[in-house]
Amino acid sequence: MTEKAIFIDTSKCIGCRACQVACKQWWGLPAELPAENVAGSVQFQYKFSGSYQNPGDLSHQTWNLVRFKEEAGSDGKMKWFFTPDRCRHCKNPPCQEGCPVPGVIVKDESGGVYYNVEKCGDCAKQCAEYCPFGIPKFDGDIRRAFKCRFCIDRVHEGKTPACVKTCPPGAIQFGDKTEMMDKAQARLAVIQTDNPEANIYPGFDYNNFWLLLYAPEKYSLAQADFTRKEKARLAAARTSRKPFTVAGFFKPLTYLGMLGGLGLAFFRRVDAGKNPEGKIDRHGK
Amino acid sequence: MENNLPREFSDFQGGILEIRSRLAAGKRGLRAEPGPDQAEERLKQGLPWLEAETLNPDGDFLEMAFQEILAMVKKHGAAGEEELQRLEELRQGGRIELAELVRKIAAGNAEYFKKTSAATGLAPEILVFFAENLARIFLSAQAEGLPGKYSSAWLRGYCPVCGNEPRMAKLERQQGKRVLACSLCDTLWVFRRVECPYCGNSNPRDLRFFQVKGESPYRVDVCEKCKRYIKTVDERKIEGEAILRTEDLATIYLDEIARKEGYR
Structure with a gap:
């Protein structure tokens, strides 16, 4: 199989969250009750968070999440940023480096990175600490980590991932990586004439990349930080006094x-x- | 005892680590002699791969890195404003050159820092701080090119990449091998369990260690001959991999104790 990639063209995204639903449907993931915008905390109460984004963050049950962010532009008008957030499918996955059990985290020939649920479990959650984007989420009950699986089963059957299949405006595209890179480059050249800040995020070293109209922060997409684990260690050594x-x-x-x-x-x-x-x-x- | 880092300190150092890690990953403007093809030959002769005095960091890259670190220092109020102002004046006047700082710290040239500090009135820790962190960005990117994790044929008390001293040690998870980490470029290499990396003393009578708590994964190995110490983390007693540059920062209380005990 040739190397594949997912290309998310944010200029075409309409924020409909169909990809989020399709992901849940294909993988049989339950809906999550609205929680306060706190990572990992599911509080069973209906509370308006002030944003269309729901749930507040990726979780072990939400592997693809459309992030919404509203902002007052310089002209005083509201600007609305939205794009799906999920695993970037790194070339050399740091999560794989952090995982103590061989065979749990697999970099597939298709380019996708998926976690072998059967082998995963009962560890120090290092995949989450090593991930520079904070993507893998832990299910505290069964003590296993989950994230986007690149719809590896569908891809091996020659199909496109569920989010790609369902995306109404065709913002999420899937195909050979080289082809996707060409598309992204070509589209960037067009978009840049009106949007000088347009960029490819996080880059072509990943099998899931975005064309963004503005800087990644605007979309609440994390910049790669390879020191998350170290920061956690330093924070743990903080004085309580x-x-x-x-x-x-x-x-x-x-x-x-x-x-x-x-x-x-x-x-x-x-x-x-x-x-x-x-x-x-x-x-x- | 172990949780004694002020929040400002851990936030500040975390920010510095992020800058180092991000800039080193970019590998821009990094030039050093000799090339990687000569590394093996030099290591066989007991020489570190790089010649510190030949380091030739790209000026623009260095300036950019400096500005990022400076911004972090200012953000956390890590140094006095007058001192930073003075540093800027000295840089403008050409009396302090970033590339020179990098070369001198990599060469372990303490004289240079003492003299510069005396001549400029700038606190030595300010000079050393910037020199160290700039050199680290530069060297850790180089160090990744060295084949073989924990290059096990080296067995010397100084770093195979840049020739500097180790700052911290760990006993690695699988076999309990003693692994040293370079104080400057974060390179890891295997070293003998019973030997002082600083003076080469291997007499077990002079080599001891102390722990603060019996069960702690941390200990301080000391050499009674040269009165030096090195902190050690036992990876088998912690969860996950120990990243030594972070463990070093997180265990400053051990430095304090070791120094009070008369080691340095």
Whole structure:
């Protein structure tokens, strides 16, 4: 099978959420009751969130979500941004790197990345931490991770993914990756004349990419952040007490310094490794 | 004890990590000698792959990286405004050059930083901070080119890529091998369990470690001969992979204790 790709042409998207419904229908995923816009928290109450976006975030039951964002433009008129959000199907999936069990996360020959539900489970949710876009979501009850599966079963049968099949304006397209890239390039060239900010997101290293009219932030699409795991680690080490320094006086750069002189401590480390000429002089090696 | 990072510090360092990671992934404007084809030959001779003094970062890329880091420093108020102003003046006046900072920190040239700090009145940690983080963006992108994870044939106390000292160690999950992480370029390499990476002392009598809590995955290995210490995380006692540059930041309380105990 040749490598495939999904191309989402946001300039054609009408925000109808048919793709979101088709995804749920094909995979038998239940509807989620409206929740407050809090990732992962499903509170069983009907509460208007102020946005068409529902549910508030991707979840283990919602693998494709149309994001809506309203904003006052510079001309005072409302601007409305919407586009479906889902797995980007990375070339070298970081989630696969993070997964401790071999065979759970598969990069298919079609280009899709899917999780083998049978083998997945009971781990430290590293796929979610490693994903630079925060896509995989965990089902706390059965302790397994879920996300868009590239409709791998349909694709292997020569069909298009459910969201592609259903998209009324043809905004979501599917085909050979090279063909999709050509289409995206050609369309970008046309769109750019009226929309100078138009861009391809997140890039052609992925098997799911977008043509966006504005910067990804406008659509609430995450920029790739490969340090999500590290940030979580640092956050976990935060003090529960008040910092020992006076508020306003605290300077993170000199924090290490307060513990014993960052600058000087570092120098000593470097000093010991090198002789004055900067040559390495280490136990006769 | 372990949860002792002020929020500002962890937010700030998280932001810096994100910048480093993103810019290193771009691999723009990175030039160094010698080329990757000569890496193996040099490693056989016990030389690190790169010659620090030949590092030649692209000026525009470097400036862009500097501005991003500077913006993060300002956002979190990590350094005094007068100091940053002074740094800017020195840069305008040509007395501090970013490419030179990168080369000097990669070469471990402490004299340069001491002299520059004395001559300009700029706090050394400001100079070292920018030098380190710029060099890291540059070097970690290079380090990815080195074949073999945990290059196991190296077994030396300095980094196979840039020649700098290790900052932290881990005992890896599968076999408990001791893996060191470079203080500058994040390269990982395997090292002997019973040997001080700083002085080469392998007498077990002089090599000890202490822990804050008995069950903690963290310990501090110390050498009584050279009085140096290195923090170690036991990956078998934590969930997931330990990313050492982050573990280093998250365990600053151990540095504090080690220094109080007279190690450096």
